[in-house]
Amino acid sequence: MHxxxxxxxxxxxAVYVWPAYAVALVVFVGSGWQSRRGLRRALSRAAxxxxxxxx
Amino acid sequence: MFTWLHKxxxxxxxxxxxxxxxxxCKWAAFVLLAAGLVGGLVLSPPDYQQGDGFRIIYIHVxxxxxSLLVFGYMAVASATGLxxxxxxxxAVTAAAAPIGxxxxxxxxxxxxxxxxxxxxTYWVWDARLTSELILLFIYLGYIAVVNAFPxxxxxxxxxxxxxxxxxxxxxxxxxxxxWWTTLHQGATxxxxxxxxxxxxLWPLLTMMVAFLLYxxxxxxxxxRTEILHRERRATWVMRLAxxxxx
Numbered sequence: 001m002h003x004x005x006x007x008x009x010x011x012x013x014a015v016y017v018w019p020a021y022a023v024a025l026v027v028f029v030g031s032g033w034q035s036r037r038g039l040r041r042a043l044s045r046a047a048x049x050x051x052x053x054x055x
Numbered sequence: 056m057f058t059w060l061h062k063x064x065x066x067x068x069x070x071x072x073x074x075x076x077x078x079x080c081k082w083a084a085f086v087l088l089a090a091g092l093v094g095g096l097v098l099s100p101p102d103y104q105q106g107d108g109f110r111i112i113y114i115h116v117x118x119x120x121x122s123l124l125v126f127g128y129m130a131v132a133s134a135t136g137l138x139x140x141x142x143x144x145x146a147v148t149a150a151a152a153p154i155g156x157x158x159x160x161x162x163x164x165x166x167x168x169x170x171x172x173x174x175x176t177y178w179v180w181d182a183r184l185t186s187e188l189i190l191l192f193i194y195l196g197y198i199a200v201v202n203a204f205p206x207x208x209x210x211x212x213x214x215x216x217x218x219x220x221x222x223x224x225x226x227x228x229x230x231x232x233x234w235w236t237t238l239h240q241g242a243t244x245x246x247x248x249x250x251x252x253x254x255x256l257w258p259l260l261t262m263m264v265a266f267l268l269y270x271x272x273x274x275x276x277x278x279r280t281e282i283l284h285r286e287r288r289a290t291w292v293m294r295l296a297x298x299x300x301x
Contacts, residue, residue, distance in 0.1 A: 006107075007096070007097065010106075010107040010108070010110065011101055011106040011107035011108075012106065012107075013106060013107045013108035013110075013172060016108060016111065016168045016169065016171060016172050017107060017108060017110050017111055017168075019168055020111045020114055020115070020164070020165040020168040020169070021096075021114065023161065023164050023165065023168075024114045024118075024161055024165065027157050027158075027160065027161045028269065030157075031153070031154060031157045031273055032269075032272075032273065034153075035154075035273045035276040035277050035280075036276060038276070038277065038280045039276045039277075039279055039280045039283075042279070042280045042283040042284055043283065043296065045283070045287075046283050046287060046292050046293070046295065046296035047296040047297070049287060049293065049296070050292075050293040050294075050296040050297045051297075053293060054297070
């Protein structure tokens, strides 16, 4: 890399390199978010069930 | 090793282990991802043939390796679950499948984006690409099968058998570039010395470890979700929930 311009244009490959990294970002953030949400929901379901049982 | 695995067969022990491992995997993954991205996108020099287009491999290769590694892990865990009737082995298999599918999808998309400028086409029906696409369908099939039965144990067993049969695809994907004439190039990384300059190689190895750690982090979250669901009638889960543990 010689300049910031080279970095952005990726030596002419920008239309392939940046979408590839964008898809990777979406997959990483998406799977992380979905996994955390699943655990949060499972914990609140367990808490609800525990309250029902103790009533 | 076997005593450790034996202990992990206990749901509360496995749950606690996953809970404790999660932050370590998460932070190590993020640090290595940052290092790998800087190394791959900024520090490494352009390839003499592919220019800056080769930088796609810093995602493609780790994702492709993970797609095979995760399925191998699922096959081993499935076999363990079938042979020793370990419920937790099925839980850790089911937890891994969606992550493996995500890596496979990523490997296919990034490979396609690399193929267009380098091969002149987004897709060819050659051995490597087709067998990797089949791997994605096997992942999706496994997820569908495990959730298709009202009885958890039936679903687990059906899924485990599918995982073992589907594991046949792993060597096919790996050796496809040697067995058949394909557009896809052979392995760059070899134990006996790689055909890659160090300045290009270290970001790739860093990204591979980062992907593995990210998988471990997501797995630790999803394993806990699976246990909470599967053991929902167990008293320890009730007590855990009552204590407001989150």
